[in-house]
Structure formats: structure tokens, C-alpha cells
Amino acid sequence: MNLLIDSFISAIRLVVSMDAELDAIVGVSLKVSCTSTVLAGLIGVPLGFTIAFSEFVGKRMTITVLNTLLALPTVVIGLFVYAFISRRGIFGPFDLLYTQRAIIIGQAILIIPVVAAFTIAAISRIDERYRKTAMTLGANRLQTAWIVFREARFGIVAAIVAAFGRVISEIGISMMLGGNIKGFTRTMTTAMALEYDKGSFILAVALGIVLLGLSFGMNLLFHFFQGRVHSQ
Secondary structure (H helix, E strand, O other), X not given: OHHHHHHHHHHHHHHHOOOHHHHHHHHHHHHHHHHHHHHXXXXXXXXXXXXXXXXXXXXXXXXXXXXXXOOOOHHHHHHHHHHHHOOOOOOHXXXXXXXXXXXXHHHHHHHHHHHHHHHHHHHHOOOHHHHHHHHHOOOOHHXXXXXXXXXXXXXXHHHHXXXXXXXXXXXXXXXXXXXOOOOOOOOHHHHHHHHHHHOOHHHHHHXXXXXXXXXXXXXXXXXXXXXXXXXX
């Protein structure tokens, strides 16, 4: 118990003092997570919108597959991407393995289904009368889509916030594709695992505090936008 209390107090001091190593690790985590979230948003939102706004054969199955991918383990994605970017892989000549770009690619693949599935859910909540009224008033397909998008905007933002919360706390992809290189690909989760293995708890606890704070903030944002959706 004394070890836990002492580690916690020392960790608080480390966070408050803005330790350089701590800041570097947090900076890498935020960089790769924010970048992957932006990429996932640019791909997942249009994908989800297209699926929700269109009628085609296999739509139900497509949505089922997306919902299944929400539970895809990070290590599976890590293995899949590793096979493509390793030296013997198709993209081996690009030297992506053990770089921040590799982590970003893996994390983007992880959360594209999250963004797409949540976007579909957000658009599905919009009353069908919005679309019919817009078309009755002479709006074309693109204008109608924009009207629906505006009505679903809070749900879409909630989808992106949820996706960020998913990647900021993942460890499998970061470890397998980034290699946990100090000052370059070491994220908060991989650094915590390393410090635990070394028996050094202070930095691990400090990173845990920062990670919990970020996760708590993301959940607050998520519930805020979810509340805005339900109040519409």
C-alpha cells in the first residue's frame, strides 16, 4: 500500500513538473492518435453517410460487417498491417515499419469502422420527413444529403470523439507496428507496459493519470454530443 501511495504522489509531482520524458511520450500519443482520427473521419464519415443514404443489395450485410469490426482486436490489425509493411511485404520498400506512420495506418484501420458505424446510426435517427420535405421543395440529391448531414452533425462528431477515445488507449497496434522506440514511437500505453516490466511505477502511474484524464475528457465530450443528438 505504501508503494502505491508513494508512487501516486511522485507521479502527481511528475505530471505537475511537466517532465520532459513524460511530455515527449504524451506528445507522440496525441500526434499519432489525432492524425489517425482525422484520417478515419475523412474516410469513415463519407463511407457511413453513403451506406446510410443509399439503397443497394447487401446493405444490411455491410452494416453487420461494420458492426462486427467494432470488436476487432488490435493485435489482429497489427499482424495484418505488419504483413504488408514488413521488409518482405508489399509495402516493405517504403520503410514504414517501426515508424509513427505505421501506427497511424494501423490505428486508422482500427477506427474507420467505428466512425462509419456511428455515422450510420446518427443518420438513421434523422426523421425521414427531412429528406422527403427537402426533395419535395426541389432539393437535389446533394442538397438533400447536406440537410441530413447538418441534422446528424452532433452524432457524427460523437462518432469521431469515440474513435479518438478508442485509439488513445490502444496498445497492440502501437507496440507491434511502432516498436516502442524512445522519443519516436513510444506512446503512453507502450511506455506504461515497459515501465511496469522494469518495475518502475512512477512514470507508469503518471502516464496512467494523464491517460485517464484524456479518456475522461473524451467521454465527457462524447456524452455531451450524444445528449445534443437526443435533444434534437
